[in-house]
Each structure stands twice: as structure tokens, then as C-alpha cells.
Amino acid sequence: MAMRANLLTACIVPLALLAAACSERQAPAPSQSAAVPVLRHEPAVVVDVCGQPTRYDRVPQRAVTYDVNIAEMFLFLGLGDRLAGYAGIPSQKAASPQLAAWLERVPDLLAQGLEMEALLSQQADFVFGGWSYGFRPGGVTPQRLADHGIDSYVLSESCIRVQQRERVALDDALKDMENVAGIFGVERQVRPRIDGLRASIAQLRQQMHGVEQRPRVFVYDSGERIPTTAGRFGMPQAMLDEAGAVNIFADLPSNWPQGNWEDVVQRDPEWIVIVDYGTPNARGKIDFLLQKKELEAVSAIRQRRFFVMSYAEATPGPRNVETAQRLAAALHPERHITVAPVQFSKEVVH
Numbered sequence: 001m002a003m004r005a006n007l008l009t010a011c012i013v014p015l016a017l018l019a020a021a022c023s024e025r026q027a028p029a030p031s032q033s034a035a036v037p038v039l040r041h042e043p044a045v046v047v048d049v050c051g052q053p054t055r056y057d058r059v060p061q062r063a064v065t066y067d068v069n070i071a072e073m074f075l076f077l078g079l080g081d082r083l084a085g086y087a088g089i090p091s092q093k094a095a096s097p098q099l100a101a102w103l104e105r106v107p108d109l110l111a112q113g114l115e116m117e118a119l120l121s122q123q124a125d126f127v128f129g130g131w132s133y134g135f136r137p138g139g140v141t142p143q144r145l146a147d148h149g150i151d152s153y154v155l156s157e158s159c160i161r162v163q164q165r166e167r168v169a170l171d172d173a174l175k176d177m178e179n180v181a182g183i184f185g186v187e188r189q190v191r192p193r194i195d196g197l198r199a200s201i202a203q204l205r206q207q208m209h210g211v212e213q214r215p216r217v218f219v220y221d222s223g224e225r226i227p228t229t230a231g232r233f234g235m236p237q238a239m240l241d242e243a244g245a246v247n248i249f250a251d252l253p254s255n256w257p258q259g260n261w262e263d264v265v266q267r268d269p270e271w272i273v274i275v276d277y278g279t280p281n282a283r284g285k286i287d288f289l290l291q292k293k294e295l296e297a298v299s300a301i302r303q304r305r306f307f308v309m310s311y312a313e314a315t316p317g318p319r320n321v322e323t324a325q326r327l328a329a330a331l332h333p334e335r336h337i338t339v340a341p342v343q344f345s346k347e348v349v350h
Contacts, residue, residue, distance in 0.1 A: 018219070019038055028205070035092045038186075045221045050159045056151055057186045060126030066114055069317035070094045070155060073173065074128060075099050076318040077168075077181050077190050078349040084107040086298055092236025092278045093311045096319070097193075098344040119150065130155030131162070134254060153180055157262040157316045160233040160255050168202055168238045168255070170324060173316040186230060189349040195282060200321045200340045204242055207337050215331055218248050218269035218300065220285060221256060221314075222278060229259040235316050236273060243328035246315050247319040271331060274301045275309035307331075 035249055039059040041291040046055050062084035065071045068200055069085050072095060080102045086130040089095060095103060109118040114134040119127065129135050129144055133155055135142065156172045159165060174194050181187040181194075205251035219230035231252035240247045248267040249259050276282035277293065295301045307330050313323040322342050329337040 008141065010259045018067045029288070041185065045182050046287075047182070049154050051211060056342070057185045058125065058151065060151060060183065062122065062124050063126040063128060064109060064119055064122065064124045066127070066129035067310045068095045069315040070128050070130070071103065072099060072312055072344075073177050074180070074315045075102050076193065076344055077177055077186065078193075078345050078347060079180075079184055079186070081107075081348045081350075082184065084124055087114050087118075088129075094294070095276075095312060096342075096344060099256065105133045108200070116144065118143075124150055126150065126183075127152045128155075129153075130158035133158060151183075153183065155316055157233070157235055157255055159254075162208075165233055168233045168235060170235075170238045170242060170320050171198070171337070172238070173235070173318070173320055174198060175233060176316065177318070184347045193337065193345070196319050196340075197224065197318065197342075200325065200338075201242070202337055203340075204321070204325055206326060207335055208242065208332070209242050211332060213333070214244050214246045215270040216248050216267060216299075217245045217273055218264055218267070219273045219314075220289065221275045222285075223258070225345055226258050226260065227264065228256060230273075230314070231255055233259045234314075235320055236275075236314055239320060239324040239327055240273075242324045245327070251271075261292075261294060263343055265298060268297075268299050270303075271298045271305045271307060273327070274306055274308045275311060276308050282308045318344075 007062060015235055017299045040057055042057060044055050046053055061083050063074065063079065064085045064087065065074050065083065067088040068216065071089060074083060083102065085105050085107045086103065087109040088111070089108065095111055103217060107122065107123060109122065117313050127150060129152065130238060131154065134140060135154065136274070154317065156176050157168060174197055177194055181190045219236045221228040229249045230247065231254040232250045233253065234255040237250060244316050244335045248264070248269050252259065274282045280288065290301060309323050313319045319342050325337055325339040328335065330341060
């Protein structure tokens, strides 16, 4: 995507996840002055991060997230009282309104990128990001964080930047959340939330069973001279798969690659998915496409078939499943698809 560079993230398979017994309570405002307590896993939690087994001995208490979708994943898990700060959420990337109160309680550590000085000043002991979701060579990296005694977790979608993957799936984000829940010792407490998302995926698959007509779709992220789109390993690919559609750029082996307008014309998408963030907004992107002369014969342009999803919906997070349901309902109205809106709990877990 335009505001990400090279997305690197973690293929994360839980090997040992600790679930600490505790009850839910109303979220307090986080304290920046209190000393960071050291709580240890017994036994240690080990997960596979981009092909590398990674051990977590401590239960993090002061986490920093990068990008709006990752902040939403973290808060969906009920870990708001352990959020010490966030970064990578400029005004053009809207978080769910349900999360506004949480994000107002903690500092924005820079709208555009991670800085080690800011992390150290916040006494961060954990960073949840990905390559180009905050991590970049020469800047903040998992290794540099480890050198400062800070644990990290890398988003699974971005693993395509460092290792081969077979496919992308809606379950990738759910596995990320399970792994993070294990690292924070709350896997048992948040299991019903994640199971609810899995149930929605199962229901969507049942409702889409036997679909034969799969419309061709172009995902338009940004770019006027050269379009940035979703390739075979971007989360929109998983949503299109489940929604009964074909990604016209599924032959590009990346998550958010550049395409070209000539292929858009030749492959003739029947629908265009607009990723709404940045400038111009969704309406501006649609107007640009409608006014682009070489696209005037494209089916989606002639028939004015557009579907809009936000940045947080297009990138891995808890809203992917709901977005896939809405997309399926738009592409296949005869299927009467059930749409289950995501609910973010106002309580935290311990």
C-alpha cells in the first residue's frame, strides 16, 4: 500500500501458549509513570515468527502497536490497559469508532513511523508490527528491539517479504491474534472472541457453497500513474476467495505490489474494490477511475460497480471477516449473505 513500504511479517504457529487465569474488569487509564512489572511465563511461550521459533519468557505489560489494523487486533483481544502507545495511524487511516476512547488514553508515538527513542521513552517492553508495518531495514527491526530488551511480534501477512508462502487466508489474522493472546497470557479468556470470528467464516463458506459465477475484481489501493493493488498474498485476496470472486492480479506474488493500467484494461474487471485511505478519499479515487479515458470500456467502469473498504478492513485484522461477508453480499445478492458486525469489548482481560 502507498503508506507502507516492504511488508514483512510473521508466519506464526503456536507451539506453546500460556493461558493465565483471571477475570475481566473495566479498563483503567494506563499509567506511564509506574515501573514496568516483570511477569514470567512458566513454561515459556514459543511461536514461529517468519519461519524462526521465537521464545517469549516475559508477559508484556507495556506494548506499542504500529498501524491501525494492528491496533484493532490488539484492542479486540481486550489488551487495552497494556497499550503504552501506538504509531502509524495518521488522520487518513480511520480506526473503528468503538476504539476511539482507548486510543485517546495513550500517546501517538508518530503518525508515520516507529522511532527507537520514542519506544524507550515509553518504557515499551513489546512491539506488535510488521515489515513496513513499522519495521524497516536501517530503522526499527525485531533484532534491534531485542538488543534493547524489547520483545516483538511480526504480522503474518508480511512474511511474504522474507519467506515463501503458499497462500493467504482469513485465518491468518486469527492465528496472529491467538499467538499474541498467548504471549500476553490471555488465550483462554479471549478464545470466545476468536471462535466467534471463525464461526462467521464457517457460515460464509456454507452460504457461498456451490457458487459458480465468480466475478473478476480489481483492488485499487492508490496511485495514478501506476496503480498499487492487492496481489496473491495480500489480505484482499483471502476476502475475494471467500466472497466468490477472482482477483485479476492474483498472478503477482506479493501482498501490495504495483500493477499496470494496461493489464486492468485487458483483464476487464467486473467490480473494483476501493481501499479508502489517504488522499484522495474513496470518492476521489472513484472519480479518478471514471475519468480515466483508457478505462472507459472496462466492465466495472461502464456499470459503475464499486465496493469500498477501509484501510483497516483491507489489511489483516478483526474486521476482515465482516468485510468478506459484505463483499460477498454485494457480489452475490441472490445468496442472502449474513453480515455479522465486529464488536470490540469495552472490558480488558487479565
